[in-house]
Amino acid sequence: MLVIKNLHANVAGNEILRGISLTVGAGEVHAVMGPNGSGKSTLANVLAGREGYQVTEGAVLYQGKDLLKMPPEERAREGIFLAFQYPVEIPGVSTTYFLKAALNAVRKHRGLPELDAMDFLGLVKEKMRLVEMDQALMNRPVNEGFSGGEKKRNEILQMAMLDPKLAVLDETDSGLDIDALRIVAAGVNALRGPERAMIVITHYQRLLGYIVPDYVHVLSEGRIVKSGGKELALELEEKGYSWIEEQQPGA
Amino acid sequence: MDVIEAKKFYLARYADFERALATAAAPAAWGGAIRSGAISRFAAAGFPGVRDEEWKYTSIAPILDVPFNPARSLGDGLVRERLGQLDLGAPVENRLVFINGRLSSELSTAPRLPAGVEAGSLAAAMRRSDARVASHLARYANYDNQGFVALNTAFMEDGGFIFVPAGVVIEEPIHLVFVALSADGAGVCYPRNLIVLERGAEASVVETYLSLERSLHFTNGVTEAVVGENCRLEHIKIQRESEEAFHIGTLQVQMGRSSRFTSHSLALGGALTRNDIDVALEGEGGDCTLNGLYIAGGRQHIDNHTRIDHVKPHCASRELYKGVLGGRARGVFNGKIYVHKAAEKSDAKQTNKNLLLSEGAWVDTKPQLEIHNNDVKCSHGSTIGQVDQDALFYLRSRGIGRSAACALLTQGFAGDVVARLPDAAGRAAIEDRVRERLEAISGDNGAS
Ligand SMILES: Nc1ncnc2c1ncn2[C@@H]1O[C@H](COP(=O)(O)OP(=O)(O)O)[C@@H](O)[C@H]1O
Ligand SMILES: [Mg+2]
Numbered sequence: 001m002l003v004i005k006n007l008h009a010n011v012a013g014n015e016i017l018r019g020i021s022l023t024v025g026a027g028e029v030h031a032v033m034g035p036n037g038s039g040k041s042t043l044a045n046v047l048a049g050r051e052g053y054q055v056t057e058g059a060v061l062y063q064g065k066d067l068l069k070m071p072p073e074e075r076a077r078e079g080i081f082l083a084f085q086y087p088v089e090i091p092g093v094s095t096t097y098f099l100k101a102a103l104n105a106v107r108k109h110r111g112l113p114e115l116d117a118m119d120f121l122g123l124v125k126e127k128m129r130l131v132e133m134d135q136a137l138m139n140r141p142v143n144e145g146f147s148g149g150e151k152k153r154n155e156i157l158q159m160a161m162l163d164p165k166l167a168v169l170d171e172t173d174s175g176l177d178i179d180a181l182r183i184v185a186a187g188v189n190a191l192r193g194p195e196r197a198m199i200v201i202t203h204y205q206r207l208l209g210y211i212v213p214d215y216v217h218v219l220s221e222g223r224i225v226k227s228g229g230k231e232l233a234l235e236l237e238e239k240g241y242s243w244i245e246e247q248q249p250g251a
Numbered sequence: 252m253d254v255i256e257a258k259k260f261y262l263a264r265y266a267d268f269e270r271a272l273a274t275a276a277a278p279a280a281w282g283g284a285i286r287s288g289a290i291s292r293f294a295a296a297g298f299p300g301v302r303d304e305e306w307k308y309t310s311i312a313p314i315l316d317v318p319f320n321p322a323r324s325l326g327d328g329l330v331r332e333r334l335g336q337l338d339l340g341a342p343v344e345n346r347l348v349f350i351n352g353r354l355s356s357e358l359s360t361a362p363r364l365p366a367g368v369e370a371g372s373l374a375a376a377m378r379r380s381d382a383r384v385a386s387h388l389a390r391y392a393n394y395d396n397q398g399f400v401a402l403n404t405a406f407m408e409d410g411g412f413i414f415v416p417a418g419v420v421i422e423e424p425i426h427l428v429f430v431a432l433s434a435d436g437a438g439v440c441y442p443r444n445l446i447v448l449e450r451g452a453e454a455s456v457v458e459t460y461l462s463l464e465r466s467l468h469f470t471n472g473v474t475e476a477v478v479g480e481n482c483r484l485e486h487i488k489i490q491r492e493s494e495e496a497f498h499i500g501t502l503q504v505q506m507g508r509s510s511r512f513t514s515h516s517l518a519l520g521g522a523l524t525r526n527d528i529d530v531a532l533e534g535e536g537g538d539c540t541l542n543g544l545y546i547a548g549g550r551q552h553i554d555n556h557t558r559i560d561h562v563k564p565h566c567a568s569r570e571l572y573k574g575v576l577g578g579r580a581r582g583v584f585n586g587k588i589y590v591h592k593a594a595e596k597s598d599a600k601q602t603n604k605n606l607l608l609s610e611g612a613w614v615d616t617k618p619q620l621e622i623h624n625n626d627v628k629c630s631h632g633s634t635i636g637q638v639d640q641d642a643l644f645y646l647r648s649r650g651i652g653r654s655a656a657c658a659l660l661t662q663g664f665a666g667d668v669v670a671r672l673p674d675a676a677g678r679a680a681i682e683d684r685v686r687e688r689l690e691a692i693s694g695d696n697g698a699s
Binding site: 089102 | 646656660663665
């Protein structure tokens with residue numbers, strides 16, 4: 001589904017990603033772990049197509065197509081979803097209106113008819129139950145005045161609505177208490193399936209107790225320095241990131 | 252035409268008009284003195300130029316280039332046929348429709364209003380020598396040194412006349428619709444409205460200006476409103492004429508003691524649009540709110556001029572104008588708050604915010620406070636900015652295309668002005684228009 005080959009990327013003139021290679025198949029869940037500043041969000045943003053991230057080397061193939069050539073909206077319509085580490089507040093735009101616009105844009109691309117108001121509302125209600133989100137939030141501007149937990153649930157709600165093929169979750173666990181974490185993880189798990197791949201970015205092992213990955217990769221200074229199965233996350237938790245860094249040549 | 256030629260042209264048209272009036276079957280019984288006074292002021296003062304401080308950012312040369320003859324009136328049958336499915340806008344009840352400045356009773360919905368309330372044609376009121384018209388008309392909108400107001404006053408024939416007697420409250424808005432259509436060549440209309448609220452009366456009035464087709468025409472309108480003691484007036488103006496049209500409009504408001512006036516001005520159309528709102532807080536305890544939204548794309552030019560005079564003490568004014576400009580459009584906001592010497596405890600706040608959607612768009616913003624009393628609370632501020640890039644990426648990452656995403660963000664920006672419109676004035680329909688307009692201008696990056 002996704003093949004990243006020797007990806008190098010600059011932000012504001014500094015090389016942040018320094019040769020990442022990663023292959024993600026349908027149905028797989030990959031965890032990407034790493035210390036703050038190691039480039040996790042940069043990788044997520046490059047995959048989602050954010051402006052200001054310059055790819056200087058390497059390639060990304062998504063379903064056999066050159067992902068880096070597509071504008072962000074096309075990536076989304078083709079099934080890539082990024083759950084933001086810091087969801088953006090959008091004053092004056094109601095959550096309902098936003099969700100409807102997004103859903104219909106994606107459906108149109110997939111050759112599906114637009115949903116009418118009734119069907120849309122039915123779908124939103126169903127998906128909101130999944131993340132135990134308060135319906136009152138639907139009439140409020142997107143993320144404006146939402147608590148940290150509400151923002152993260154809203155990300156998972158959007159993911160559930162848009163039905164992506166590849167979801168990238170960027171520190172969806174950060175800032176959540178244990179109850180919220182459980183709800184968010186349950187929402188994500190409900191969306192796991194043989195057709196869907198996920199890249200779960202996290203700083204801590206905690207989330208991976210709930211969303212059990214098939215593979216774990218450790219990112220450090222813009223490179224994947226270690227890959228393994230789910231037990232790697234536990235090992236990291238125990239020994240800390242310094243353990244990985246100490247193993248690096250030159251460290 | 253240069254200004255001299257243009258002045259000659261309009262004076263010659265006035266001579267024709269005066270001749271026609273003299274031979275008309277039912278000439279207005281009075282008003283001749285007002286007309287001749289106004290045309291002689293126009294002859295003396297002429298058109299404003301860019302050296303005129305109040306017209307610094309708006310050149311009227313494109314208007315003067317076109318020899319606009321007074322737009323002809325057309326038979327109702329022909330008009331109905333040509334109007335076809337044109338959406339005249341909400342509200343539909345109490346809707347008076349003016350075609351090229353003249354009331355069409357056939358297209359209007361006869362107002363159902365409380366006894367004593369008048370909502371009809373100014374021409375009819377003038378013909379029957381209505382004393383209420385005589386005592387107010389042309390007494391407030393100053394034509395001494397405002398060329399366009401002078402021309403309107405000289406050429407005025409019809410428009411809305413709304414009179415609400417003391418203590419009467421009208422719940423449903425009265426809707427005045429001005430449709431411009433070209434009969435033969437480029438035409439100009441001079442709609443003239445008079446709104447009089449006696450002590451304690453309440454009303455709301457919507458003025459909608461639209462074009463039947465994309466053709467060159469010019470609307471030069473004036474509305475005078477007298478808001479008596481303890482009155483409430485809500486005034487909504489929707490300017491959505493075509494992108495070829497020229498529009499110059501003046502709203503002059505006189506406010507009495509403890510009265511309340513709210514204006515919503517939405518300028519969405521016109522090649523060149525200039526809206527002047529001039530409010531005089533002439534009684535203690537008056538409360539004035541001006542809300543404005545201007546949306547321009549392509550090569551549109553929209554100029555908003557407001558002036559609020561705090562003449563008496565203890566008055567409050569709140570002003571919020573927002574502009575969204577795309578393509579190579581130009582916007583102007585020039586808002587003056589003038590606090591007179593006697594106006595202690597004045598409380599004034601003025602805000603202007605602008606969103607530029609393209610490199611080619613431009614706005615001149617000039618908030619002005621002129622304060623001649625020390626015991627006041629006044630503030631003003633203005634901003635010019637672009638669409639928030641983080642928000643734009645967020646929307647695009649959800650599959651919403653760039654231009655739709657920009658439109659959505661600008662809708663969010665514009666939304667709080669539209670949200671202030673009263674429901675009864677057709678807010679939902681106006682929201683749709685605003686959305687359409689924003690979508691239309693969002694795609695144009697102004698590069699060509
Ligand atoms: N927009 C930006 N401008 C400048 N530097 C940035 C920007 N985004 C990220 N960086 C830098 O890139 C590095 C990696 O950041 P990031 O990808 O956010 O790390 P992580 O998500 O792993 O904590 C950091 O050194 C950070 O300062
Ligand atoms: Mg991060």
